[in-house]
Amino acid sequence: QVVLAESGGGSVQPGGSLRLSCAASENIFNFNDMAWSRQAPGSEREFLASINVGGRLTYADSVRGRFTISRDAGKNTVYLQMDNLRPEDTAIYYCRARVLSRSYWGQGTQVTVSS
Numbered sequence: 001q002v003v004l005a006e007s008g009g010g011s012v013q014p015g016g017s018l019r020l021s022c023a024a025s026e027n028i029f030n031f032n033d034m035a036w037s038r039q040a041p042g043s044e045r046e047f048l049a050s051i052n053v054g055g056r057l058t059y060a061d062s063v064r065g066r067f068t069i070s071r072d073a074g075k076n077t078v079y080l081q082m083d084n085l086r087p088e089d090t091a092i093y094y095c096r097a098r099v100l101s102r103s104y105w106g107q108g109t110q111v112t113v114s115s
Contacts, residue, residue, distance in 0.1 A: 002024065002099075002104040004024055004095045004097060005024075006020060006022050007021045008109060010112070011113075012112070012113055013113070014113055014114075016113070017081070017082060020080040021078075022034070022078045022106060025076070028071060028077070029053055029073060031053070031097040032098045033052035033053065033098050034050065034096065034097045035048070035051075035095070036049050036067075036078075036093060043091075047060055049080060050069065066083050068080070068081040069081075086113060087114055090114070091111060092108040093111050
């Protein structure tokens, strides 16, 4: 079974930074792509960023220029570097891996941005 484990969340001031990690139970190149999404209370889950097998990067407009997705295949890990965080970034952040039409999700890590 594919297991994804997010970590690195926490509480930060506006303008601060966090780096989230998503550790996969197997080679990340087994997946067509991997992505980060988030869900705030009362809101739908929102796509943030993805990286595919070939390294193509995709970002949502809401985070482009502030967030960076990257990977370390040797550690079976995908990262999300988040800079210049805003209160509206407060949410649970989820990692997703896709194999064809099947998606696997982690349990999420909480990010809180407040003064």
